[in-house]
Amino acid sequence: LAKTTQPISMDSYEGQEVNITCSHNNIATNDYITWYQQFPSQGPRFIIQGYKTKVTNEVASLFIPADRKSSTLSLPRVSLSDTAVYYCLVGVNGGATNKLIFGTGTLLAVQP
Amino acid sequence: DAGVIQSPRHEVTEMGQEVTLRCKPISGHNSLFWYRQTMMRGLELLIYFNNNVPIDDSGMPEDRFSAKMPNASFSTLKIQPSEPRDSAVYFCASTDFGGSPSYEQYFGPGTRLTVT
Numbered sequence A: 001l002a003k004t005t006q007p008i009s010m011d012s013y014e015g016q017e018v019n020i021t022c023s024h025n026n027i028a029t030n031d032y033i034t035w036y037q038q039f040p041s042q043g044p045r046f047i048i049q050g051y052k053t054k055v056t057n058e059v060a061s062l063f064i065p066a067d068r069k070s071s072t073l074s075l076p077r078v079s080l081s082d083t084a085v086y087y088c089l090v091g092v093n094g095g096a097t098n099k100l101i102f103g104t105g106t107l108l109a110v111q112p
Numbered sequence B: 001d002a003g004v005i006q007s008p009r010h011e012v013t014e015m016g017q018e019v020t021l022r023c024k025p026i027s028g029h030n031s032l033f034w035y036r037q038t039m040m041r042g043l044e045l046l047i048y049f050n051n052n053v054p055i056d057d058s059g060m061p062e063d064r065f066s067a068k069m070p071n072a073s074f075s076t077l078k079i080q081p082s083e084p085r086d087s088a089v090y091f092c093a094s095t096d097f098g099g100s101p102s103y104e105q106y107f108g109p110g111t112r113l114t115v116t
Helices: none
Strands: A009-013 A018-023 A033-038 A045-050 A053-056 A061-064 A070-075 A084-092 A099-102 A106-111 B005-007 B010-013 B019-024 B031-038 B042-050 B053-056 B065-071 B074-079 B088-095 B111-115
Touching: A009 A018, A018 A084, A018 A106, A033 A061, A033 A070, A045 A053, A045 A061, A045 A070, A070 A084, A099 B042, B005 B088, B010 B019, B019 B088, B019 B111, B031 B074, B042 B065, B042 B074, B053 B065, B074 B088
Parallel strands: A009 A106, B010 B111
Antiparallel strands: A018 A070, A033 A045, A033 A084, A053 A061, A061 A070, A084 A099, A084 A106, B005 B019, B019 B074, B031 B042, B031 B088, B042 B053, B065 B074, B088 B111
């Protein structure tokens, strides 16, 4: 199975915009791209989901190019509480059923 | 709703023992997922059910692992016999399938398993 890759870590300061990209070159044609946030000792928490183009909710935006082989999570004006690990989740072509693959995760560290 | 409930939260056992992890999904959700998280391998899907039927169990490591979903409100993941390399955090998640398994999932707090 193709890997779903992300940068290992990113640093930012409070108030800045942060963009985290996930590469998923074997994504299934009929599946969503979903992003999760995980704090230590907790389960992942849903942030945003999309299929194509751009999606925005109250906490983030998700940009998906036409070929869907990557996606970018955008967090506007981050705060210290946004320090966490961020994962993408996609379905990849796996025969009879799509295989769900989590990205490698990006540790975002927000500093004052 | 109380969210996805997992028990126990922590489990310490000796190699060779049977381990049973339990999950109660969110009421009304029709899909349930079991994941394993380790530092080396990250988050891995083990198995998922739709309407209590296993759809994809290709992530189950070997025959020592088994999962059941006898009804819509309960699932178990069993390891027999357990080995030290099974030590990990096991998450259960549920969703209203929505036609796609990658649809928004709600995760439980996880069970931290340590096999000595």
